[in-house]
Amino acid sequence: MPFNRINRNLRSLKRYRQVLGILIKYGFGHIVEQLNIDYYLQLGKRIVSLGTASRELERLTQAARFRLALEELGPTFIKLGQLLSSRSDIVQLDVLEELQKLQDHLPAVPADQIMAQIHRELGYPVEELFQFFDDKPLATASIAQVHRGTLKTGEQIVCKIRRPGIEPVIETDIDIMMGLAYLIEKHLPGGDLYDPIGLVKEFRRTIHRELDFSREGRTTDRFSANFQEDETIHIPKVFWDYTGQTVLTLEYISGIKISEQEKLKAAGLDPKVIAKNGADNFLKQVFIHGLFHADPHPGNLHVLPGNVICIFDFGMVGRLDDDLKLHLTELLLCVLRRDVDRLIRQLIYSGEVHDESNLKNLKRDLNEFIDDYYDILLQDLKIGKLLIHFVDILTEYHIKFPSNLMLLSRALFVMEGIGKQLDPDFNMVEQLKPFAEQIIKERYSPHNITKETTQILQSYQALGKSLPKDIKEFINRVNHNKFKIDLEHRGIERLANDLDKSTNRISFSMVIAALIIGSSLIMQIDKGPMLFGFPILGLLGYSVAGFLGFGLAIAILRSGRM
Incomplete structure (x- = not known):
């Protein structure tokens, strides 16, 4: 997905600045610079000013700083960290251990907003649905919070309610993740080995499933059915009349x-x-x-x-x-x-x-x-x-x-x-x-061997039927010069951008040099308006050249490339 197709409304751009600013705050500015964010967003100015982490943060390990950055970035990035904490195939052990410490807690949503969410989802106000509903949450997390209650029938329940307004926040963050994944695969050495785009797609699928509480309810019922004959395990009952996409109501269980x-x-x-x-x-x-x-x-x-x-x-x-x-x-x-x-x-x-x-x-x-x-x-x-x-x-x-x-x-x-x-x-x-x-x-077993043998024979039969047609189509394409091979040169965009920057700096330097030479020639004559005994045009040329040269030097120093 090309980065420039990502939604760039005001909220998204503000969030981009926030995400990149936090990454830089925790000492990942060098990665942001490598990703060449400014070029792809085409904003004409820097998204954030590159700097270094504070001395307090510099004392922490890189893994600890990564965890703290995810926590500050909020619910979506915390959930991404939790997904990565189970992926020892792509995450180093020290980072893995830090990600397992992620704190998935946010301040509680006010009770009136929670009750309004229940009313929207279930179609009735809380007073009509429950005999008792505790205003104070039993637990709070990044996506939902849990409240205790009692049904009109007297059954003790817990109600899991999705945080109001969390969905657009997650969608914006996933857009940003997808853009960053695209740049990581393009520009970071070895980035494509870990398939960052595929990882974000997997995360998007996972979190969308997690946002749908009715899906979690069906999964709970499936576990209950799997173990209905097993007396050593208990799965909480789902109350479907009080459950929807944003609300999940379960049997309250008190255990140790x-x-x-x-x-x-x-x-x-x-x-x-x-x-x-x-x-x-x-x-x-x-x-x-x-x-x-x-x-x-x-x-x-x-x-x-x-x-x-x-x-x-x-x-x-x-x-x-x-x-x-x-x-x-x-x-x-x-x-x-x-x-x-x-x-x-x-x-x-x-x-x-x-x-x-x-x-x-x-x-x-x-x-x-x-x-x-x-x-x-x-x-x-x-x-x-x-x-x-x-x-x-x-x-x-x-x-x-x-x-x-x-x-x-x-x-x-x-x-x-x-x-x-x-x-x-x-x-x-x-x-x-x-x-x-x-x-x-x-x-x-004989049954499985027979089954697999049959499947293999059916596959070869299907291949035998389609192979002549595929070969004929291939030969026709070659004969009519319609056979094409698409090649992609990874990193060519970054090279073109670097060449563009270098060319612009050389052109800028030539303009500055021309101003200095021209001003020096004007200084040699005594014609035109004078200031302190010097031609004003010459002084003006020197001033403009100095201002432009200073700006060019600052730009080069900020890029970290001398």
Whole structure:
């Protein structure tokens, strides 16, 4: 998407200045300069004045400054940071750890605005819908806030309401992100390797889904249906008569946060049973249902009497189809069996290994990676840590994997950590083995083999039908000189812009030199109006040349290019 097609109304331009100003404030001015923002916006003046971060900020790490910048930029950028915190394939470990500290809290929206939002969405005033509605929010976040209430039927509920006016703010910010992603891919060295435009598109899809609370309600119902026969897990009920795109009403559940071990023990609950139930439930989500909770932090997991786990907040979920589940299982088995050759074949099949010269180095690093874990006792092996280490290697070789696998590695890491806190003897490998064995068993069953063989034959049949037509069309295009190849030279716009700037500066310098020479010649004659014994035209020429020269020097110094 060309940058100059982005909406440039007054609000957007003001927001551009704000975004770039905050990036520069936190020490990222050099990146803003590399992106050449001024040229693309064509405003005829600088968007912001480049400077450096304050001394207080300079003491912080770059990762910490990046997190603080996202927090100051507001809800949309905070959500982007949360998405990046699950993408260890494109984000360095120190940045990843900082992004996980992002504070997703804003001041509460006044109660009258919240009530007006409910009235607009549900068609009735709050007094007619609820027996009781608490004006004070139970929790506040960047996109929504939560209030407690009681229905006319006496049922206790929590109501999640989207912040009024948040949607146009998010749309403007996504436009800005898309423009910046376009420039990053064009101008930053290696920027295209991380597919910034694709990342922003993924983020746009994710946040649009998160803004629709009715979608989250349907997801909640789907989890409830998946576990309706399981007595070890509870999913809050959705009250659909009180739910819409901007309002989600759920059953109120009072439980103990899964990380509060002392309270769990005081309530007569068994941490070891809870750890086992939590792991089983999560692995069922992944390997049986193919739909898993992607943000299982302790705040979203509460424990009810009977060691039952209640799961909240289904705004962020991951999905695995049958092929992806099988692929994940194969990767884990390859690591556990020390089969590096098969592991690389799996990577070539599902990843993007293009550079043959790197295969030897990749094989070496994978051998060292497996050796690091091979001597660890099975009960001490941490699957979550293993997956994250594995993803780090893939990142180094620019092997891209589906984002859902990245979400899964982070979620599995969190769940394994919770299990270890509850039970020091907890072993995720033992929990995982039955699921992996079942998937492998199903994969190589006669029914599946027959099904896959049929699909392959059908694909070849379709290819056989279309191939003669495609070859004929190709030959016709070549014969009629209609065969075209489009080539794109990345970075040519930046080169043209730099040449344009250099040419303008040279022309400007020649004008200044001409003024100085002309003024010097006028100074040699005694004709015309005089001032302090000197010709006024000569003094005026010197003044103009000095003013222009000073301006040119300032422009060169501000660009940082001498």
